[in-house]
Every structure is written in structure tokens, then in C-alpha cells.
Amino acid sequence: MNKPKYVYLDYAATTPMDQRVIEEMNAHFKDTYGNSSSLHSVGQKAAQTLVKSREIVASIINANRADIYFTSSGTEADNIALMGVALKNQKKGNHIITSAIEHHAVENTCKHLKKSGFDVTFLPVDNLGLINLEELEETITKNTVLISIMFANNEIGTIEPIKEIGEIAKKHDVIFHTDAVQAFGKIPIDVNEMNIDLLSASAHKLYGPKGVGMLYIRNKGIREGWGKYIEPIMFGGGHERDMRPSTVNVPGIAGFAKAVELAKEEMPKEIERLSRLRDKVIDFVLKNIEDSYLNGHPTRRLPNNVNLGIRFIEGESMVLDLDGQGIATSTGSACSSKSLDPSHVLLAIGLKPQEAHGSLRITVGRFTTEEDIDYFLEKLPPIIERLRKMSPLKKGKNH
């Protein structure tokens, strides 16, 4: 088989930009340089671009245009949601409920709040990565002000029961935030049907630019406004209606909007195509590689996510070997980050540390072809075989 140029299978980490988004941004870099707060016509042109972009981004989650607040990233959106609600509601209560498998942007913000005196519950998940709804409801007290549960997990792809969580939050009058960075633009989201109050998203997971994100903040009634349940955490000019100061990144946001427009158009077709590629990888590996298993949920799973457990070998070695063959993948294993601890997500679904070290994440996207997958599936088995030969861990040895 002819070797493709480079096979990128790490779309959950970030995506290459779509050419159409680059063109849109280039045009705005040139022509829409005004400050959207300025009164003159170049400024007003920027302001109009913002309005249009807000409209497009809102439409993909069935939100009101006015409830979209652009930020500098998914991480910033998560920080505003958690810190902004916690600080604003201190008189009402100090209890926050989140899950044990959140992205670090939520996890570490919650840990910071905990250190600052807030009471944070990290709900466990089952071995497929799902939270338990009854447990969630039992955990709510009169002090609970916020539930923050991710829409879909970035490592194992499990999709949480968001609509059901929304119902519970509404019933108990608790604010509901979801980190939808991985789900946004990939699977249908409806903030009204799902009772979502706050939602974070990021452009770079969607073929848009890095450093552009948004927070959806439901306006709970004109007179109440967001001011009643969330406050800003950064102070400066009055941009984004006082929620997120700093001169607005109009070209980046126009790129985000273009990316959303494309995602909306292609979603039904892409869900089907990517799910097929995903299942091809899963089926092949489980059938042909001994001592392998799937991490995450078999069906409630992002269409583009595969997370494999390969026994007796370590994830980083697989990633480096695959990279040597021109294939980019990732691992939840420790050595890839600054800490040597295995992934908190894989531990939370009940893997033993040595198993968590042996995971391989393959995430596909818009530019992944059938050929790419065939090439990957041709290269993977000999790599696993080589590393297993090197490993002292074997079937039947108890480690």
C-alpha cells in the first residue's frame, strides 16, 4: 500500500483548520480590523460581524443570540461558568457537584474552589464512564448552587445523560453547566430541550482557530438577567456585555462562526461517516489483537472517538512508534504529561493503574479517509507485537 503523507488521528486534541475557515478569517483580518466598540464605520462593521457570528453560533444549540458570550478559549468559558456562579451565589449556598472525569479546565477550577472553602462533590462514574442519575439527585442539598457535568468526555468519548441531568437540575432549581467542548458541532445539542443554563465550547475542536471559545449563558428572564446568578471574573472594558472584557477578537470569532456553519451543514453526514470509521477500528482491534478492550461506552459514544486498552504495554511507546510511521495518536498515559500519574478518567472507570498506562486514543475527523484507517490498522499490530516482546508483563503473571 502507498504510504499516505501523514495520518492525523488526534482530532480530540485539536483539529487542523478548514481551508474555508482560513479564507473567512483572512478576509476579516484585512477588512474587519475595527474595534467593535468604536462608533465609526470600521468599528460598526466589526460590530455587525460579531452580531452575525453570534447568530450562527447560537443557532447550532438552539439558543438566543444574546446569550452567546465569546471568550478566549474553552478553558476560559469553563472558568467563568464555575467561578462566576460560585462567587455570585455564596449567600445562597457553597455546594458544587461535578464528575470525576471532567477535563482539567473544570476539574482544576473545582479543586481551586474547594481550596478556597467551597464544598465540591466529584461524582463517580460507572465502568463505561456514565454518572448515576439517582446518585446525582441524592447528592443535591439546599446548599447546592451548581451542577457541572461534561457533555462528552475527551478521553473515552462517553456521552453523559445531559437531558436527564437538566431535568434534575431544573426540578431542584440548581444551575446546570456543561462543558461541551468535545460534543459541540459533532452531535446535536439543544439548550432548551436539555435545560442547559451554561455551556462551554471551543473553536479549535471544530476546524476553527485556537484561542477562541464561547460560553452560553441562559438569560433567566429579562428582569433577572444573568446578573442574578453569575458574575464576571475578569474586569476591564464593557465588552461582551460586561461578562468578558478585552477588545473582541473579531476575525477569530468570524472564523469560529464559519466553522460552526460548516459543522451544522455536515453534521448528519459526518456522524454517519465518522461512526463507521470509528467502528471499523474498534471491530478490527478487538477481533485481531489479543488482550485488547474498549474503554468507554459501546454505543453512547462520540462518533469520532476510539479508546483502546492494550494489555502488557505502555501507551506512550505505542504513540511514539506510531509517530515513527507517520501516524498521530494519543494516550491517557502518564508520561505524556508533566505528571507521572495515570489518567484520572481511566482510573475513574475502574482501570488498574497498569491498565490505564496502556491506553491508546484514536480520534478521527473531517479529513480522515478510509485509506488513513487502513494504513493505521496495517501498522498497529506489528507495533504492539514488538512492544509486547519487550515487556516483562505477560498473560497469567499477576501484576
Place this chain on the structure above:
Amino acid sequence: MEHFKNPRNMGEMKDADSVGEVGNPVCGDLMYIYIKVKERDGKEIIDDISFQTFGCAAAIATSSMITELAKGKTLEEGLNITRDDVAVSLDGLPPIKMHCSNLAADGLKKAIENYREKQK
């Protein structure tokens, strides 16, 4: 990288005189160092050496490097190989990976100590 891609002296040694087991798969590292010892000119020499490693690329590379460094050395010399020798020979390791070279040096020490225990 070369020692990760083409590790030297890799594999189980069935007729080894001694094995040094170090690390813990829980932390993501487990290393076995196998040695075979021979007398030459009244000195005990590491005649053959091999390794098996469950670990990241750095763990594999440091295992491979220590087998290269120790081969043909006396047991005394083998005991004196430090993690710095391993790291330097590999042209440096990022600080976060230094524990890997520790592991390799410890594995060799353990193999030699086990061997001496057996001789008593």
C-alpha cells in the same frame, strides 16, 4: 530515540545467572535486567545482559543503554554505573524522565546483588 527505536539486548534470558526486578507497573514502569556472569583473569565479568521493560519510551531507551554500558564490565564497575552515566550516554533526558534512568541503574544493581547473594 535511537535506543527506543532499536533497543539493544532486548528480551528474556532463559539461562541468566541473576535477574534484577525493579519498578512497579502501577507507576507505569517495570523493568527486568538479566545478567550472565563469567570469570576472566580472576575477575567477575558481566558476560551477557538483557532487559525487559513495561514503560514509556524513556524507560525502554534507558534499559537499552544500561545493557550497553554494562556489557563486558566487572561486577564492581557495574555497581558504579549511575543514573547520570545513563542519562549522559543518551545525550540527556528531560528532568521528568530522570526516574527512568534511576530505574535502569537500580535494576542492574539489583541483578548484581542478587547474583552475589546466590554465590554466598
